[in-house]
Amino acid sequence: EAGVAQSPRYKIIEKRQSVAFWCNPISGHATLYWYQQILGQGPKLLIQFQNNGVVDDSQLPKDRFSAERLKGVDSTLKIQPAKLEDSAVYLCASSDQNEKLFFGSGTQLSVL
Amino acid sequence: LAKTTQPISMDSYEGQEVNITCSHNNIATNDYITWYQQFPSQGPRFIIQGYKTKVTNEVASLFIPADRKSSTLSLPRVSLSDTAVYYCLVGTLSGSGTYKYIFGTGTRLKVLA
Numbered sequence: 001e002a003g004v005a006q007s008p009r010y011k012i013i014e015k016r017q018s019v020a021f022w023c024n025p026i027s028g029h030a031t032l033y034w035y036q037q038i039l040g041q042g043p044k045l046l047i048q049f050q051n052n053g054v055v056d057d058s059q060l061p062k063d064r065f066s067a068e069r070l071k072g073v074d075s076t077l078k079i080q081p082a083k084l085e086d087s088a089v090y091l092c093a094s095s096d097q098n099e100k101l102f103f104g105s106g107t108q109l110s111v112l
Numbered sequence: 113l114a115k116t117t118q119p120i121s122m123d124s125y126e127g128q129e130v131n132i133t134c135s136h137n138n139i140a141t142n143d144y145i146t147w148y149q150q151f152p153s154q155g156p157r158f159i160i161q162g163y164k165t166k167v168t169n170e171v172a173s174l175f176i177p178a179d180r181k182s183s184t185l186s187l188p189r190v191s192l193s194d195t196a197v198y199y200c201l202v203g204t205l206s207g208s209g210t211y212k213y214i215f216g217t218g219t220r221l222k223v224l225a
Contacts, residue, residue: 004155031210033213035215041217042199042215042216042217042218043156043215044215045212045213045214045215048210048212050208050209050210055206055208055210055212056206056212091155091156093155095210095211099203099210099211100146100158100161101148101156101158101213102158103154103155103156103157104155105153105154105155106153106154106155108153
């Protein structure tokens with residue numbers, strides 16, 4: 001079974017620039033999550049999708065972050081404009097019918 | 113949402129059994145407990161989940177007392193490769209019928225030779 005795919009693996013940008021991350025969940029998984037993990041901390045839920053609808057985006061900084069999941073499969077997370085404090089690993093996860101989370105390897109973002 | 117509390121770090125020696133306890137005092141009736149393992153530069157990986165009593169799989173056991181306000185992850189005979197961060201999560205059923213998972217700070221387990 002193929003895992004959750006994320007790209008890019010690493011990204012370095014300057015503050016105020018924009019950046020986008022892509023996630024392809026495991027085939028058939030209806031629920032998709034984006035987490036932000038700052039060094040030394042546990043992952044923080046940013047947004048949760050059920051198919052192509054948003055279930056929870058209460059922790060998403062909507063003035064600069066946006067996410068979409070067109071057609072209920074792939075998802076993109078965008079930051080515009082980036083701030084220094086956005087430096088983190090962005091993890092995508094999808095879940096099966098048993099609600100077990102499967103994570104990708106993440107995108108490590110450095111904002112200079 | 114139930115908040116979880118677990119030790120920040122633990123040290124153990126190879127071959128020993130390691131028990132990591134997590135408290136979740138505000139757990140709701142439909143919530144269940146799940147544990148994840150995370151190595152550096154990787155996403156968290158599922159270890160085990162349970163609702164009550166004891167659950168065992170090929171890598172770990174999970175003990176949940178009757179009041180469900182805590183749970184204990186047991187790793188038998190750890191090896192150096194078990195050095196990782198272990199997260200206790202409570203899955204909460206949302207209005208959409210899906211589960212929401214909030215991570216805490218995790219327990220950094222270091223296995224020594």
